[in-house]
Amino acid sequence: MDCVMNRYSGSRYLGLAGCACLAVAAPEPARAQAELPEITVTAPRAAPKRTRSARRPAAASRTVPRTAPGPAPVPEPVPVEAPSDIAAAPGFSSQTLLTARQVLGRGAASLGDTLGTTPGVSATSFSPVASRPVIRGLGGFRVRTQEDGIGSADMANLGEDHAVTIDPLVAGQVEVVRGPGTLRYGSQAIGGVVNASNGRIPTSVPRNGIAFEARGGLTSVNRGADGAVLLDAGGNGIAIHADALKRQAGDYRVPGGVQTNSRYAAEGHALGGSYIFDSGFIGMSVQQTAMTYFIPGIASAQVDNHIDLQQTKWASRGEWRIGESGIDAVRYWFGHTDYRHDEINGVGANSQIGSRFRSRQYESRIELAHLPFATPIGELRGTAGLQWGRRDLSVQGAADPLLAPAQAQNVAAFVFEELQVTPAMRLQAAARIERTDIEGTGARFPATFLPPPDAPTVFAVDRRFAPISVSGGLLHDLPYGMVARITAQHVERSPDPVELFYKGPHDTPRTFEIGNPAMTIEKADTLELGIKRARGDTRFEASVYYSKFRNFIFKNFTGIRCNESFASCGAPGASYDQIVYSQRDARFIGGEIKIEHDVGRLRNGVWGFEAQYDIVRATFDDGSFVPKIPPQRLGGGWYYRNPNWTARIHLLHAFAQTRLGAFETPTPAFNLLNAELSHTARLPTAGWPGDWPITVTVGLKGENLLDADIRLHQSYKKDEVLQPGRNVRLFASVKF
Numbered sequence: 001m002d003c004v005m006n007r008y009s010g011s012r013y014l015g016l017a018g019c020a021c022l023a024v025a026a027p028e029p030a031r032a033q034a035e036l037p038e039i040t041v042t043a044p045r046a047a048p049k050r051t052r053s054a055r056r057p058a059a060a061s062r063t064v065p066r067t068a069p070g071p072a073p074v075p076e077p078v079p080v081e082a083p084s085d086i087a088a089a090p091g092f093s094s095q096t097l098l099t100a101r102q103v104l105g106r107g108a109a110s111l112g113d114t115l116g117t118t119p120g121v122s123a124t125s126f127s128p129v130a131s132r133p134v135i136r137g138l139g140g141f142r143v144r145t146q147e148d149g150i151g152s153a154d155m156a157n158l159g160e161d162h163a164v165t166i167d168p169l170v171a172g173q174v175e176v177v178r179g180p181g182t183l184r185y186g187s188q189a190i191g192g193v194v195n196a197s198n199g200r201i202p203t204s205v206p207r208n209g210i211a212f213e214a215r216g217g218l219t220s221v222n223r224g225a226d227g228a229v230l231l232d233a234g235g236n237g238i239a240i241h242a243d244a245l246k247r248q249a250g251d252y253r254v255p256g257g258v259q260t261n262s263r264y265a266a267e268g269h270a271l272g273g274s275y276i277f278d279s280g281f282i283g284m285s286v287q288q289t290a291m292t293y294f295i296p297g298i299a300s301a302q303v304d305n306h307i308d309l310q311q312t313k314w315a316s317r318g319e320w321r322i323g324e325s326g327i328d329a330v331r332y333w334f335g336h337t338d339y340r341h342d343e344i345n346g347v348g349a350n351s352q353i354g355s356r357f358r359s360r361q362y363e364s365r366i367e368l369a370h371l372p373f374a375t376p377i378g379e380l381r382g383t384a385g386l387q388w389g390r391r392d393l394s395v396q397g398a399a400d401p402l403l404a405p406a407q408a409q410n411v412a413a414f415v416f417e418e419l420q421v422t423p424a425m426r427l428q429a430a431a432r433i434e435r436t437d438i439e440g441t442g443a444r445f446p447a448t449f450l451p452p453p454d455a456p457t458v459f460a461v462d463r464r465f466a467p468i469s470v471s472g473g474l475l476h477d478l479p480y481g482m483v484a485r486i487t488a489q490h491v492e493r494s495p496d497p498v499e500l501f502y503k504g505p506h507d508t509p510r511t512f513e514i515g516n517p518a519m520t521i522e523k524a525d526t527l528e529l530g531i532k533r534a535r536g537d538t539r540f541e542a543s544v545y546y547s548k549f550r551n552f553i554f555k556n557f558t559g560i561r562c563n564e565s566f567a568s569c570g571a572p573g574a575s576y577d578q579i580v581y582s583q584r585d586a587r588f589i590g591g592e593i594k595i596e597h598d599v600g601r602l603r604n605g606v607w608g609f610e611a612q613y614d615i616v617r618a619t620f621d622d623g624s625f626v627p628k629i630p631p632q633r634l635g636g637g638w639y640y641r642n643p644n645w646t647a648r649i650h651l652l653h654a655f656a657q658t659r660l661g662a663f664e665t666p667t668p669a670f671n672l673l674n675a676e677l678s679h680t681a682r683l684p685t686a687g688w689p690g691d692w693p694i695t696v697t698v699g700l701k702g703e704n705l706l707d708a709d710i711r712l713h714q715s716y717k718k719d720e721v722l723q724p725g726r727n728v729r730l731f732a733s734v735k736f
Contacts (some may be wrong), residue, residue: 005645013651045111070123096121099167101167101289105701107217107226107729109247109264111145113192114168117652117672119592120543121176122630124160125723126509126570128222128252129264129293130307132164132541134714136590137616141553147171147186148201150408152316153337153361157188158498160716161508162341164358165289165311167268169228170217171196171243173566179528180471180487184365186412187467189522191318195725199232200272201283202239206232208692213735221703221727222262224249226414237276241285244269251294254722255707261301263647264293272315280329289313295508299575302492304351305508309341312380325619326442328381329368335363335621345506352508355402359393364723371381374417382417393497398564402504406440406497424477428487436465436494439682440501442517449514449558449580451567461500461517467492486528495519499553499581505564509716512562512569512576513555516663519583523550537608556627557663577663586626589652590616596639605642610650611635617659628714630654632667646699649675657713667713673705678731694736701729 015419096105096118108114112123112131122134135143143166145152154165168174175195182189216227226247233240248265251258267290272285294306314336321329339359345352367385374380388411395403412434419427440463446452473490478484502515528545561574568574592614599608612635618626637650656669678699704710710723 004174022407024245034466038516055391057185074200095178098174100172100705101678101680101697101733102176103171104215104217104697104731105678105699105729106168106735107219107564107701107731109226109249109266111164111166111168111196112176114174114334115176115194117635117674118176118651119594119612119633120178120590122714123712125712126160126717127262127264127267127293127295128249128724129291130156130163130295131159132160132162132194132675133176133194134630135176135192135194136592137588137618137626139187139628142191142493143194144185144192144197147196147198147315148317149195149365150187150317150690151185151361151363151364153313153335154311154339155341155357155359158357159506159509161295161307161343161506162571163291163307165230165291165307165309165313165339166196167245167266167289168196169226169247170198170230170243170268170270172199173197173361174667180428180430180473180489183430183469183471183489183491184385184416185413186389186410186432186434187436190491199245200241200243200270200285200287200646201315202234202241202272202274203230203276203281203283203319205234205239205276208644209233209235211731211736215230215731215733217251217729217731219727219729221724222249222252228535234276239276240506241272242270250345251640252280252724252727254482254725257707259296259722259724261304261306262296263549264291264680266291266293279322280318280320282316284314285311291425296512297717298571298720299510300508303345305343305345305348305354306342306347307341307508310337311337311339312680313337323371324375326371330366330368332366333364335361337361341669345507352396355505356396357393358395359391361391362386363389375649378419380419382415384415386413386414386514387414391497395502397504400504401441402506403502404441406438408436408438410434410436410494428429428473428475430472431592432469434465434467434469434494436467438463438465438497438500440497440517442515443503445566446512447505449560449578450570456503456566463500463517465494465521467494467521471479480533481536482533483533484526485532486527487526489526492527493522493524493553495522495553502581504566505562505576510576511716512566512577512578512602514580516581516583517570518552519581520551522553522583524548524552538596540595541592542591545589547587547588549586551583552586552620552626553581553583554577555587555628556706557627559663560576585619585621586618588616588618588626590614604639605640605645607640608714610637610639612652626717627661627664629657629659629661630712630714631657631667644680646680647676648679649673665719669712670708670710671706672703672708674712675702675705678702692736696732696734696735698732699730701731703727704728 033473106114109129110131112133115121115133116123120136123131125131139453141157152164152166156162156164178192182193206251211232213230218225230243246267251260251262251608270287272360274281291309316334319331341357342353343355365387367383369383372379372381390409392407394405414432416430439462443456443458445456469491473487475485497618500515500517502513505512524547526547530543532541533539558578560569560578562569562576562578563574578655594612596605597608616631618629631654633654652672654670657667680697683694704726711718
């Protein structure tokens with residue numbers, strides 16, 4: 001959608017997560033601005049006609065840091081010089097960026113599958129809808145998912161079978177950020193942040209007073225269909241946004257058959273509005289999401305196991321750019337969410353609810369950015385902020401509570417500062433201190449985790465944690481447009497109530513999970529080196545990292561099988577894998593690289609080759625392996641693009657994973673071959689009033705063209721569930 005962006009969209013500086021600012025070189029084409037750190041976006045086109053939109057008072061004379069305030073527009077036809085997904089800004093963090101057109105082409109129903117082939121990111125792939133991102137081998141409570149800076153507030157981090165309630169179909173773009181910028185969001189972002197930009201709280205008025213887009217696609221592997229419509233309208237300082245989506249699919253095909261019990265249906269809608277004034281905006285939105293999705297697997301398919309999910313979310317966001325008295329801007333975010341899902345066996349009159357998951361969550365954050373000022377060694381700029389959140393959650397089993405009502409409340413203060421020492425060198429420092437209060441009901445199990453004559457004892461628990469996190473970094477410009485970075489950080493994470501208090505069967509993954517109410521703070525020390533070149537004929541980004549964890553929290557498979565109660569653990573014929581939340585020291589070493597090289601020009605376009613590689617090795621202090629770690633992957637391919645056409649062929653090879661945690665089985669290697677061809681055109685608009693360009697994109701995407709048997713090692717059901725076989729996706733979008 002073509003919207004009038006804030007006048008500082010093309011500013012020379014962009015804030016570190018809206019906090020510390022980074023110098024950015026010449027504009028990169030057609031990249032939507034984002035909420036997360038160090039992602040720049042500028043479009044190489046004439047400035048749009050101005051309407052009433054957020055802009056800085058004329059009295060302000062200095063270029064200062066700026067977060068990306070506008071809703072992420074769908075990109076224009078890609079100029080031939082544009083890199084596909086290497087972020088333009090040479091920031092302190094490592095990022096992955098997917099534009100709206102890339103997300104539409106991938107057509108996945110989940111964030112995990114949308115991002116699962118990008119370097120350093122994999123997916124749990126429990127089902128087509130329930131697939132959560134895994135970043136550098138870390139997932140669950142260490143990866144935060146959010147929309148425009150506000151958390152998704154679902155229960156996806158509790159279990160791999162739970163869906164993230166962010167549908168990629170309505171996202172303007174999707175980003176992954178790893179590194180110091182994640183300190184802004186707290187303990188849940190220790191592994192990284194996945195942010196979807198949807199513009200549901202408008203920050204600008206559409207160029208012609210109205211902007212509309214329809215997106216959708218058809219998939220052959222599951223007879224699936226998906227579609228979304230997005231509308232923005234406004235004038236005289238008032239802007240509104242509305243969107244709606246729907247998707248459904250049957251059981252998907254696999255080589256030699258069908259993966260039974262893998263069908264799904266989902267729908268959602270949202271409405272938002274903002275008041276936009278000369279120096280900022282204030283707005284709010286409401287959205288509702290509903291899903292019904294089935295869980296593949298032998299035991300799950302026998303009982304038609306599925307999840308029925310509903311969520312209602314209210315959000316508010318605002319910005320006031322002051323530009324005087326030493327204050328650059330004040331910004332805030334607020335979200336309130338009611339979430340529930342039922343895990344059900346059977347359909348229709350024969351259905352039976354196995355467990356009910358409930359969560360109510362509040363999140364708020366306020367930030368104050370100061371104007372740059374001179375110091376004896378350079379210009380200093382930055383942001384300080386406060387964050388508060390509360391979560392009330394419970395899980396009711398068929399008979400007993402699996403998670404008695406628990407509450408987690410946290411308050412935190414953080415600061416980001418950046419020092420421009422020389423035109424080529426920047427230093428950064430950040431700190432966060434947090435207090436987390438957790439109340440719930442714990443249980444004491446025998447050390448053998450086998451049933452004694454008596455049931456486990458239950459008692460009230462009130463825990464207090466004070467995690468402290470700090471980071472520092474250096475960024476230095478090198479010849480030939482390269483930028484090198486080094487960052488070091490110490491990050492601490494409080495245990496989650498689920499890790500402390502859960503006790504009992506989890507129906508859909510077929511696990512019997514036992515929390516540990518005595519767990520302590522998890523701590524990680526990380527050193528990362530990176531180098532990037534984001535423009536020119538050869539573009540690349542490479543990172544290597546080393547992380548030392550103390551008290552690393554993980555799901556420890558005991559080798560014991562249970563049924564619906566602890567008394568059944570160890571009994572013959574039991575079918576649930578017993579898991580105990582445990583802590584051990586661990587070490588993660590890895591890296592990722594992405595390279596693109598433009599070989600030559602062809603018919604007003606450019607063609608070239610790309611390559612990628614990622615690896616992570618995770619071991620405990622005794623040399624044994626951390627479970628569920630993705631294997632190393634190597635990929636490459638060919639691409640062509642011009643202002644209208646995009647073509648791509650890519651092969652990704654995942655090596656066999658034989659570095660196994662306790663009670664794991666090896667996962668064979670596989671080859672994933674994908675190809676895509678799309679065309680974007682502007683239709684003639686003669687006779688239309690005003691400037692109403694209509695842009696149409698149509699494309700074909702082939703996935704797993706080799707029809708290979710694909711099993712993902714990080715999936716809890718990889719031994720009995722294959723990933724989808726050969727698939728052809730037809731996708732299209734129309735916008736004006």
